[in-house]
Amino acid sequence: MTASRFLDVIVGVVRQHLPAGVSTRDLDGFMDRNRGLMESHIQRQLGGLLARLPGPGSASAEDPELPELWTAAKRTAANLAAMVVAAKLGAERRNPTAQERATLRGYSGWGGLSIEGAASKFPEGFPVPEARGLIHEYYTPSKVAAEIARAVRDLLPTLTGEEGVIHALEPSAGIGRMLSAFSGLGFEDLIWHAAEWSELSGRMLRALYPKLDLYQGPFERWIRERGPNWTGRLHLIVSNPPYGARGAAVAEDPDREYREKRAYAYFLRRALDLLAPSGLGVFLIPSGFLTARTGEMLTLREKVLRRHHLAAAFRLPSVKPGGREALFPGAMLVTDLLFFRARGGELPEVDTADRGILEGSYYREFPRHILGRELGQDAGDDDQTKKPRWGYQVEGEFSRLPRLVERPICAECRITPLLKELDPKLARNLRMGVMRTSLDLDGDALAPISPAPPRSGSAWTATWRSCRPARPRSPPSSGASCTRRCAPG
Numbered sequence: 476m477t478a479s480r481f482l483d484v485i486v487g488v489v490r491q492h493l494p495a496g497v498s499t500r501d502l503d504g505f506m507d508r509n510r511g512l513m514e515s516h517i518q519r520q521l522g523g524l525l526a527r528l529p530g531p532g533s534a535s536a537e538d539p540e541l542p543e544l545w546t547a548a549k550r551t552a553a554n555l556a557a558m559v560v561a562a563k564l565g566a567e568r569r570n571p572t573a574q575e576r577a578t579l580r581g582y583s584g585w586g587g588l589s590i591e592g593a594a595s596k597f598p599e600g601f602p603v604p605e606a607r608g609l610i611h612e613y614y615t616p617s618k619v620a621a622e623i624a625r626a627v628r629d630l631l632p633t634l635t636g637e638e639g640v641i642h643a644l645e646p647s648a649g650i651g652r653m654l655s656a657f658s659g660l661g662f663e664d665l666i667w668h669a670a671e672w673s674e675l676s677g678r679m680l681r682a683l684y685p686k687l688d689l690y691q692g693p694f695e696r697w698i699r700e701r702g703p704n705w706t707g708r709l710h711l712i713v714s715n716p717p718y719g720a721r722g723a724a725v726a727e728d729p730d731r732e733y734r735e736k737r738a739y740a741y742f743l744r745r746a747l748d749l750l751a752p753s754g755l756g757v758f759l760i761p762s763g764f765l766t767a768r769t770g771e772m773l774t775l776r777e778k779v780l781r782r783h784h785l786a787a788a789f790r791l792p793s794v795k796p797g798g799r800e801a802l803f804p805g806a807m808l809v810t811d812l813l814f815f816r817a818r819g820g821e822l823p824e825v826d827t828a829d830r831g832i833l834e835g836s837y838y839r840e841f842p843r844h845i846l847g848r849e850l851g852q853d854a855g856d857d858d859q860t861k862k863p864r865w866g867y868q869v870e871g872e873f874s875r876l877p878r879l880v881e882r883p884i885c886a887e888c889r890i891t892p893l894l895k896e897l898d899p900k901l902a903r904n905l906r907m908g909v910m911r912t913s914l915d916l917d918g919d920a921l922a923p924i925s926p927a928p929p930r931s932g933s934a935w936t937a938t939w940r941s942c943r944p945a946r947p948r949s950p951p952s953s954g955a956s957c958t959r960r961c962a963p964g
Contacts, residue, residue, distance in 0.1 A: 565601075651683055760810065809869055820893055
């Protein structure tokens with residue numbers, strides 16, 4: 476662990492227990508003025524001790540020799556050793572020892588590796604790498620996952636639910652690098668739920684985290700089977716979703732509204748719409764989503780921005796200076812790290828303050844959020860399986876995310892709660908009422924005709940009393956919306 480990381484841990488704890496009269500802005504200002512001096516004191520007094528400690532969230536987060544950066548031969552050997560341990564744990568139905576956990580953490584996936592020479596060494600009866608994984612299996616770099624966790628840790632006090640815990644979802648968990656980063660000091664209130672389609676990755680994840688609420692199967696199936704129980708109840712979603720075309724699981728999600736062709740677009744929209752009002756969604760996805768100017772991308776951005784506020788975005792380096800190495804080993808991926816806040820409903824149109832984002836101009840307003848030097852011309856590519864047009868890359872060394880300052884969210888925007896977030900019977904009654912009645916109270920509120928409030932956890936719960944009109948038996952017509960002053964979140 477470095478002095479900088481150690482200081483981050485301390486500041487994260489202090490931020491959650493600020494004394495009366497001291498605001499987060501006061502703390503941030505103090506840290507901006509004194510961070511350098513404090514880090515030098517910590518290094519001088521505790522440098523030797525810190526060097527022997529693992530980084531926050533992951534034993535390998537501070538290791539200069541991260542598994543994904545090892546040579547192909549070393550990665551292959553480590554993968555085989557981890558698979559043997561996972562197979563043994565499954566057969567013996569027990570949790571891993573400390574030594575076995577260390578071996579499991581050495582698993583880096585088979586992206587960019589050859590399995591021809593390793594196939595004979597796979598544990599008998601254990602899942603084997605899939606052919607598509609050899610091309611597309613690039614998990615979140617450990618140092619990126621650690622930085623995402625550090626940035627989000629300061630926001631956790633804003634996410635705590637009524638039960639005093641934070642329900643978090645990783646819809647494409649891979650081998651658990653996000654889960655590993657979001658563990659340890661400062662993350663005690665998190666309860667993780669995860670889905671992973673790959674049988675091999677799922678088995679490796681289960682071996683490393685035996686108590687995890689893990690669903691082994693496609694996210695679409697998780698949505699079909701568990702989505703109704705979690706809609707409007709999740710406080711945090713963190714994901715580095717698949718980037719290619721969607722596969723056979725497309726039809727498993729019964730809601731045709733989400734029939735996106737690109738996997739990342741589906742994961743982004745579907746997962747964000749599960750959030751509770753003001754919940755946080757963090758996604759690492761192809762850069763084309765934020766800056767491409769095609770009609771398809773404009774439509775996708777509009778769908779997302781009407782329901783979710785883009786709090787901040789950062790474009791990560793795709794290649795180190797001189798083209799020596801890529802952030803994602805073996806792939807020159809230009810990616811954006813996006814932070815969203817759920818609006819708790821839908822805007823009738825994109826907020827005026829978000830028009831530049833809709834048009835693909837976010838980085839014109841925030842040029843310093845490009846964490847490197849742009850090479851070539853951004854063509855708005857979002858298909859990361861192909862070579863970028865016009866040689867577009869972002870050159871730089873990724874070491875740390877800038878301080879996360881959220882863009883202000885519209886306080887007066889008119890928000891229409893989503894019917895799918897209601898209890899099914901209430902939603903059906905409301906639809907019937909909307910069809911057969913007209914606008915009441917100057918269109919200022921939606922009036923459910925059921926005498927009972929919605930179930931706890933829905934987006935309507937917070938608005939039932941404040942949005943309920945004086946004459947509840949006259950619901951408004953379709954299209955009316957609840958004003959922001961009585962909207963959730």
